[in-house]
Amino acid sequence: xxxxxxxxxxxxxxxxxxxAHSHLPSDPELRVKAIETLLLSKGLIDSKTLDELIDTYENxxxxxxxxxxxxxxxxxxxxxxxxxxxxxxxxxELSYQGRQGENMVVVxxxxxxxxxxxxxxxxxxxxxxxxxxxxxxxxxxxxxxxVREPRKVLSEFGLNIDPKIEIKVWDSxxxxxxxxxxxxxxxxxxxxxxQLAELVTRNSMIGTGLPENSK
Amino acid sequence: xxxxxDMGGRYGDGPIxxxxxxxxxxxNSEPTFKHEWHAKAWAIxxxxxxxxxxxxxxxxxxxxxxxPKDYMNYSYYEKWLAGLTNLLVDKKLVSIEExxxxxxxxxxxxxxxxxxxxxxxxxxTWLAKDVQKTLGxxxxxxxxxxxxxxxKIGDNVITLKYNPNENVIGGHTRxxxxxxxxxxxxxxxxxxxxxxxxxxxxxGENPLPLYTVEFKASELxxxxxxxxxxxxxxxxxxxxxxxxx
Numbered sequence: 206x207x208x209x210x211x212x213x214x215x216x217x218x219x220x221x222x223x224x225a226h227s228h229l230p231s232d233p234e235l236r237v238k239a240i241e242t243l244l245l246s247k248g249l250i251d252s253k254t255l256d257e258l259i260d261t262y263e264n265x266x267x268x269x270x271x272x273x274x275x276x277x278x279x280x281x282x283x284x285x286x287x288x289x290x291x292x293x294x295x296x297x298e299l300s301y302q303g304r305q306g307e308n309m310v311v312v313x314x315x316x317x318x319x320x321x322x323x324x325x326x327x328x329x330x331x332x333x334x335x336x337x338x339x340x341x342x343x344x345x346x347x348x349x350x351x352v353r354e355p356r357k358v359l360s361e362f363g364l365n366i367d368p369k370i371e372i373k374v375w376d377s378x379x380x381x382x383x384x385x386x387x388x389x390x391x392x393x394x395x396x397x398x399x400q401l402a403e404l405v406t407r408n409s410m411i412g413t414g415l416p417e418n419s420k
Numbered sequence: 421x422x423x424x425x426d427m428g429g430r431y432g433d434g435p436i437x438x439x440x441x442x443x444x445x446x447x448n449s450e451p452t453f454k455h456e457w458h459a460k461a462w463a464i465x466x467x468x469x470x471x472x473x474x475x476x477x478x479x480x481x482x483x484x485x486x487x488p489k490d491y492m493n494y495s496y497y498e499k500w501l502a503g504l505t506n507l508l509v510d511k512k513l514v515s516i517e518e519x520x521x522x523x524x525x526x527x528x529x530x531x532x533x534x535x536x537x538x539x540x541x542x543x544x545t546w547l548a549k550d551v552q553k554t555l556g557x558x559x560x561x562x563x564x565x566x567x568x569x570x571x572k573i574g575d576n577v578i579t580l581k582y583n584p585n586e587n588v589i590g591g592h593t594r595x596x597x598x599x600x601x602x603x604x605x606x607x608x609x610x611x612x613x614x615x616x617x618x619x620x621x622x623x624g625e626n627p628l629p630l631y632t633v634e635f636k637a638s639e640l641x642x643x644x645x646x647x648x649x650x651x652x653x654x655x656x657x658x659x660x661x662x663x664x665x
Contacts, residue, residue, distance in 0.1 A: 225509035226502035253548035303558035325428030379655035
């Protein structure tokens with residue numbers, strides 16, 4: 206670290222009370238409408254683009270993608286090896302890639318290890334395989350507590366981790382995005398990859414849940 | 421030293437707002453967006469970002485720079501909207517007068533429809549036909565450089581005990597306060613990535629070695645650790661770390 210450049214430092218004080226955002230109306234719907242109509246009138250956004258974005262993440266990109274990755278890893282040892290070795294490339298084999306999943310890391314749960322993912326600084330989340338994060342993932346409660354008391358946090362999701370099992374918490378502080386590979390449930394030996402994908406819950410891929418049991 | 425967004429380890433937060441279904445089971449498939457305005461706020465932020473006037477690190481820093489009172493009072497997408505509004509004005513995409521005019525229009529319930537007729541799109545504007553292509557490419561932060569990383573896997577390191585941003589006081593950083601001044605071990609090396617501490621302030625990408633560093637829960641939390649053997653992993657750039665003497 207170079208400490209001789211202190212004279213070059215400038216302050217990043219944050220915004221003052223009279224900043225642009227302080228003019229916004231208190232009703233958030235009106236705030237959105239004001240900004241949306243303003244940007245539309247200046248031709249800086251196109252409403253068809255907004256529709257396409259929302260439709261993509263409401264209907265095409267979501268945890269159903271990640272579930273297919275997990276199910277494939279459960280039935281195909283070679284794929285699992287590739288997934289743990291270079292997750293970005295292995296996930297791209299299923300055509301999932303891009304925004305907020307440019308550098309993927311898959312962490313594997315075992316009999317001795319349980320993984321859980323958080324972003325304490327904002328809300329980093331692997332969009333191509335899980336979609337847009339749920340409200341609880343973005344909450345102050347999850348962001349503040351998961352790194353300090355993961356076992357208590359997981360118990361609030363109904364997940365009680367044996368004290369003998371080591372917990373690994375992954376705080377997404379850079380642009381690596383984490384996906385948990387949960388343990389394949391017992392009694393699923395005869396199930397197809399498609400059937401297995403149905404058992405993979407979103408929370409099991411974040412680490413705050415387990416896959417559903419075979420019925 | 422820190423800002424409110426840097427909340428890892430903080431005391432005082434209550435139970436996680438875990439959604440449950442009628443049978444009191446954890447709900448795994450709530451709607452992507454709870455309200456239409458959430459979806460709009462999110463999509464407008466992405467579309468405005470695509471104009472190319474700022475990067476992801478800049479937009480994160482704008483949210484972090486909201487006054488603490490506002491940061492705490494705003495819901496998630498309200499923070500996005502406030503950060504976006506300040507960016508739009510600071511980057512001169514809209515003026516404060518235009519903003520005030522449109523706020524008045526929507527508050528008085530005046531129709532804004534005719535204002536949006538026959539609009540000529542700006543040449544930077546993100547078109548619907550390009551959405552899938554742009555999303556599929558994303559915005560990778562990995563850069564090829566000839567930099568040799570200082571640390572090796574298994575090396576013991578100590579994180580800086582203050583905000584490591586050496587260009588801007590109180591500037592953007594991705595070293596959380598809860599892991600400052602702590603001893604960890606290099607778990608993996610991830611190549612050279614765009615350095616947010618500089619990129620958030622428009623002073624270049626400056627890609628630098630990025631490591632995943634393993635910390636014992638007992639090192640971070642002392643006696644408060646739930647289980648001393650649990651581990652916490654953070655992705656940290658080289659300037660955040662010192663070699664353990």
